[in-house]
Every structure is written in C-alpha cells, then in structure tokens.
Amino acid sequence: MKSSIEDIKSTTENTFVTWSRQRDWHPLKIVSAEGCYFKDSGGNKYLDMSSQLMCSNLGHGNKRVIEAIKKQADKLAYIAPSFDTDIREEVSQKLKSIIPDNLTKFFYGTSGTEANEAAIKIARMYNSKKNKNKIISFYNSYHGSTLGSLQLTGDFRRKLVDNYETAPGFVRVAPQFCYHCPFGLKYPECNLACAENLEYIIKQEGNIAAVIFEPVTGTNGVVVPPDGFVKRIREITEENDVLLIADEVMTGFCRTGEWFAVNHWNVKPDILTAAKGITAAYAPLSLTAVDRKISDYFEDNIFAHGHTYEAHPLMLAAASAAIDEYRDYVLDNVKKQESFFAKKLQELKEKHPSVGDVRSIGLFGAVELNKDREKRIPFTTADDKIAGRPQIVAKIAKYAMDHGVYLSTWISHFIVAPPLIISREELEQGFSVIDEALEISDKEVIK
Ligand SMILES: Cc1ncc(COP(=O)(O)O)c(C=O)c1O
Incomplete structure (x- = not known):
C-alpha cells in the first residue's frame, strides 16, 4: 500500500x-x-x-549518534561561534587523527555547498596579495547549489540558473573520464592528457588561486580516476603555486574504503571539504580543513567568512559519535x-x-x-x-x-x-x- x-x-x-x-x-x-x-x-x-x-x-x-545529539541538546544546544565549547575541541581532535596531517585548522559549516563556498573564499583571500583570484574546476563535476559553488559545478545544472554564463574568476577544464575521454584517448597511452591539459590552462590563464576537484567524481557517474591522475594534478598545482582543493563531500568518511579518497593516492590537498558522511546525515554539518600555511596567513589577516550556525554544538555532537562508529567497525x-x-x-x-x-x-x-x-x-x-x-x-x-x-x-x-x-x-x-x-x-x- x-x-x-x-x-x-x-x-x-x-x-x-x-x-x-x-x-x-x-x-x-x-x-x-x-x-x-x-x-x-x-x-x-x-x-x-x-x-x-x-x-x-x-x-x-544509529543509537550512538542519536544519544550523542540528545545529550548535547540537554547540555548546550547552541552558542555563538565566537565562544569555545568542549564538543568543538573534541571533534577537532578526532578529525586531526584521521585527516591528512597537513590539514591543521577547521571551519565548520552546515552543507557541502557552504564548505566549498568557504574553500574558494579562503583560496582567494589567501592569494589576494599575489593578485590571484581565479578558480579552476572540472566539467562533469558538482560542487553545490549557491551561485559561487554552482560556478564551480561543471554539470548542466548551471544552465538552469545562469544559462551557462561564466562569472569572472571561474574557469572550467576537461575532466578525467576514461570511459568517455574528452580527448578521445586511451589510458595509459594518453600519458594523462587530462592532467597535462590542466597545466596548460593554468599557464595560459595566469592568476589562478586554486584548482578544485572531486577525487572520485560523484553524482556525475562515480568516475574513479586513472592511476597517476591525482598525484599528477598535485604536482602540477604545487609547481605552479596553485592551491589544490579536494571536494570530499561525497567521498569522505569511509565511502571509498579510506577515511578520505585522497588517501588512496597518498596526496595531501591544501584544502579539503567534507559534509554528508561527517555526521552520516544525522545533522547538517560540513567541514573546510586547511593547510597550516593557510591558517597562518589568517593570524594577521581577517578571516572574512562566517555563519550563525558555524560549529553548532548539536551537529558537532553527531560528528563526534559518527567518527567513533566509523573507527570502531x-x-x-x-x-x-x-x-x-x-x-x-x-x-x-x-x-x-x-x-x-x-x-x-x-x-x-x-x-x-x-x-x-x-x-x-x-x-x-x-x-x-x-x-x-x-x-x-x-x-x-x-x-x-x-x-x-x-x-x-x-x-x-x-x-x-x-x-x-x-x-x-x-x-x-x-x-x-x-x-x-x-x-x-x-x-x-x-x-
Ligand atoms: C561532491 C559534492 N560537493 C558538494 C555537494 C553539495 O553538498 P550539499 O548538497 O550538502 O550542499 C555535493 C552534493 O551532492 C557533492 O556531491
């Protein structure tokens, strides 16, 4: 019925x-x-x-996650993000034990979209003195539904909102997708033309602040990259002084058999974003994790970003219990x-x-x-x-x-x-x- x-x-x-x-x-x-x-x-x-x-x-x-949210609700359901809480420290410590070890400072939002908005703003602010503000993303990707994150998004959903109009500061490039190779080539004879094309565009465009990518393309087809791709784009971004942002909103928190998909290729991005699995959807929480060189920059420069619900205690309580569940079994x-x-x-x-x-x-x-x-x-x-x-x-x-x-x-x-x-x-x-x-x-x- x-x-x-x-x-x-x-x-x-x-x-x-x-x-x-x-x-x-x-x-x-x-x-x-x-x-x-x-x-x-x-x-x-x-x-x-x-x-x-x-x-x-x-x-x-899941009883453990539900109980953790209830317990936190009884203790402290909400407090402004400028205050410290035990749960904020607890989750940050747990994350440090599972996330690539160069990522030492965290911003907590409420959705994958927000995590990526934060990431691109952080990349631009960090690069502002070098006058670099463009962000490169890949076609066939999805990075979120707000105007900024939709500009990152390579799939057709942009058409419904901006009729494929690209805002200044955004550049999209051909993705890795062996089954439908945009270059009509075959791996490994292709010598990773998709990665090399990224380098060409970085050099031609100039003033690139960051490249954002899904380590495994999610919504648009679970496209697992060919061996060498993730490592090569890490090398290219490093050599060209461009930040690498790994969007792990779908792939993070054990979905791919590792805590984070980048671990499969031993790659450390400069910024990693996550949401979904961080609380296993028991509460809306997202994460934007940054490398120490980026967090150091904001010691003396304004971190011009924020939300009322940043580091919300109920959501962090869900994350703390979820991480325990992932780790235990x-x-x-x-x-x-x-x-x-x-x-x-x-x-x-x-x-x-x-x-x-x-x-x-x-x-x-x-x-x-x-x-x-x-x-x-x-x-x-x-x-x-x-x-x-x-x-x-x-x-x-x-x-x-x-x-x-x-x-x-x-x-x-x-x-x-x-x-x-x-x-x-x-x-x-x-x-x-x-x-x-x-x-x-x-x-x-x-x-
Ligand atoms: C890779 C990726 N990034 C970002 C998002 C946006 O996340 P949210 O829907 O939580 O805003 C999604 C959502 O499916 C996603 O798969």
Missing part, C-alpha cells in the same frame, strides 16, 4: 522539492527508518541502496564488502547488454546505461532531463522501489552506494532487484 494522495497534498502544495519541476513531485511519506531500511506510511519497507543522497553512511536509527566493513560489491557490479555488466560501464571504489558504485554499448551512447542526456523527456533510469528506479529497493538516479546512470554498515545478505537482496530491473533497459537497447 502506498501513501495516500491526501497524505502528501499539503506537503507538495506548501513546500519545494529540489532540482525538479514541482508538478512532477509525488513523494512517498516516510515514517521511520532502521539500519539499511526505511518505511513508508503504507507500511512498505525499502532497502536503501544509495544511502539517500550518498550521505546516510551509518544507515538509519564501519571502515572495516567497507573493506570487507568492497570486493564482493565490485564483483556484483561486474556481473551486471556481463549479463546486461544495456549496461555500458560499471565503476566502483569502496562501497561507491555506478551503473551506466547505454542504448549502444559499442559506441557508448547513453539512453538519455542532460538536455533530455532539462526538457522533461522520459528517462530509462526513472523506470529502473520505479521498478526497484516497487520491489523494495531505493536507488538514486542521474541522467543515464544510477548510483549504488548503500549504508556502509550493509551486510552481505542485504547486498545480495539489493543486487538481485537491480538485476531484475535492468531487463527494462535491456529491451530498449538498439545495438
């Missing part, structure tokens, strides 16, 4: 839903959630195979499940003609659907999405929901990123429904 129309009518009349035509929004009412499952008002139960928006890393109903579970997870994705590719590519790292995966596997032509494009044309991934997601599995979809792929506490049996259940759902796209393959 589904939630009744009456149930949801006032919500759809009175509130907005994100990134959608409002008329198309017909939400289920969700009433409870536990572990890897959530339940709607009709009593139907769904296995969460995408951790909602790749953020519920600890699953739902969750990171181990990701390492335990990741090869099985990758194998299940590979099996989908081998079996289904509509699956063009599967990519994964840790418990972070994507299934890309192509109507022509040979030519790598996706079923739908960003323009189809903007025009509201039917999307094959929507049909797949609907089938999955009707069979008790939730999937987050995007243009012509869906993301498989279950809570990091997931068991082997739950993975089996999720993949078996995905396997059935893919019969839908198989029927529409043209070649």
Whole structure:
C-alpha cells in the first residue's frame, strides 16, 4: 500500500522539492527508518541502496549518534561561534587523527555547498596579495547549489540558473573520464592528457588561486580516476603555486574504503571539504580543513567568512559519535564488502547488454546505461532531463522501489552506494532487484 494522495497534498502544495519541476513531485511519506531500511506510511519497507543522497553512511536509527545529539541538546544546544565549547575541541581532535596531517585548522559549516563556498573564499583571500583570484574546476563535476559553488559545478545544472554564463574568476577544464575521454584517448597511452591539459590552462590563464576537484567524481557517474591522475594534478598545482582543493563531500568518511579518497593516492590537498558522511546525515554539518600555511596567513589577516550556525554544538555532537562508529567497525566493513560489491557490479555488466560501464571504489558504485554499448551512447542526456523527456533510469528506479529497493538516479546512470554498515545478505537482496530491473533497459537497447 502506498501513501495516500491526501497524505502528501499539503506537503507538495506548501513546500519545494529540489532540482525538479514541482508538478512532477509525488513523494512517498516516510515514517521511520532502521539500519539499511526505511518505511513508508503504507507500511512498505525499502532497502536503501544509495544511502539517500550518498550521505546516510551509518544507515538509519544509529543509537550512538542519536544519544550523542540528545545529550548535547540537554547540555548546550547552541552558542555563538565566537565562544569555545568542549564538543568543538573534541571533534577537532578526532578529525586531526584521521585527516591528512597537513590539514591543521577547521571551519565548520552546515552543507557541502557552504564548505566549498568557504574553500574558494579562503583560496582567494589567501592569494589576494599575489593578485590571484581565479578558480579552476572540472566539467562533469558538482560542487553545490549557491551561485559561487554552482560556478564551480561543471554539470548542466548551471544552465538552469545562469544559462551557462561564466562569472569572472571561474574557469572550467576537461575532466578525467576514461570511459568517455574528452580527448578521445586511451589510458595509459594518453600519458594523462587530462592532467597535462590542466597545466596548460593554468599557464595560459595566469592568476589562478586554486584548482578544485572531486577525487572520485560523484553524482556525475562515480568516475574513479586513472592511476597517476591525482598525484599528477598535485604536482602540477604545487609547481605552479596553485592551491589544490579536494571536494570530499561525497567521498569522505569511509565511502571509498579510506577515511578520505585522497588517501588512496597518498596526496595531501591544501584544502579539503567534507559534509554528508561527517555526521552520516544525522545533522547538517560540513567541514573546510586547511593547510597550516593557510591558517597562518589568517593570524594577521581577517578571516572574512562566517555563519550563525558555524560549529553548532548539536551537529558537532553527531560528528563526534559518527567518527567513533566509523573507527570502531564501519571502515572495516567497507573493506570487507568492497570486493564482493565490485564483483556484483561486474556481473551486471556481463549479463546486461544495456549496461555500458560499471565503476566502483569502496562501497561507491555506478551503473551506466547505454542504448549502444559499442559506441557508448547513453539512453538519455542532460538536455533530455532539462526538457522533461522520459528517462530509462526513472523506470529502473520505479521498478526497484516497487520491489523494495531505493536507488538514486542521474541522467543515464544510477548510483549504488548503500549504508556502509550493509551486510552481505542485504547486498545480495539489493543486487538481485537491480538485476531484475535492468531487463527494462535491456529491451530498449538498439545495438
Ligand atoms: C561532491 C559534492 N560537493 C558538494 C555537494 C553539495 O553538498 P550539499 O548538497 O550538502 O550542499 C555535493 C552534493 O551532492 C557533492 O556531491
């Protein structure tokens, strides 16, 4: 049984839903959630195979995190950011034990978007005396929804807000994406042309303050970089006196099988941003962590940034408990499940003609659907999405929901990123429904 129309009518009349035509929004009412499952008002139960928006890393109903928030609420729910609190110090110390060790000072905001806004403002302020203010980002990226972070964003969402108009101070370059290489080359013969192109642009543009990148491109397809890419862009930025900002909003906090994705390549960015997993979505907290040379700069220069809810105690309490959970058993579970997870994705590719590519790292995966596997032509494009044309991934997601599995979809792929506490049996259940759902796209393959 589904939630009744009456149930949801006032919500759809009175509130907005994100990134959608409002008329198309017909939400289920969700009433409870536990572990890897959530339940709607009709009593139907769904296995969460995408951790909602790749953020519920600890699953739902985690007692330790909930208790920590309650305890903090009783003790001190809010205080202005200019005061010190025990919880602020506690979380900062815990972060220092897990984050790349050059990142020694933290700014706490409330969303990934805010974390990136802070990062680019910090990069500009730090470089102001050198008259460097441009920020380079990659196409095929997502960095947030506000005007600044949307300028960083390479995907089509910019079109809906600024009609692809680029504001001064922002430059975008071709991304790493071996499956759809923008240079039409093959790794490793390409000699990392995508990274070398970055250096060319840095040199041609001049006055570049920073480069921001997703160590593993998230929403736009879980694109794991080829070996050498992350190291090479670190070298290039260092050699050209440009800051490197790693946007770990989706990849941070164990999603990829390491505390942070940059650890896979032993790279230390100058600034690292995180959100989502930092509290496993139990409270809205984000992190902008900076290298000592940057924090030193602000000893004598104004840190011109802030929010009322910076370092909010309730959110920090959630982060403190979440970090304990990751450390005690969750990171181990990701390492335990990741090869099985990758194998299940590979099996989908081998079996289904509509699956063009599967990519994964840790418990972070994507299934890309192509109507022509040979030519790598996706079923739908960003323009189809903007025009509201039917999307094959929507049909797949609907089938999955009707069979008790939730999937987050995007243009012509869906993301498989279950809570990091997931068991082997739950993975089996999720993949078996995905396997059935893919019969839908198989029927529409043209070649
Ligand atoms: C890599 C990345 N950066 C930034 C953001 C923006 O985060 P938020 O939605 O919390 O503002 C997202 C959100 O999905 C993201 O995936």
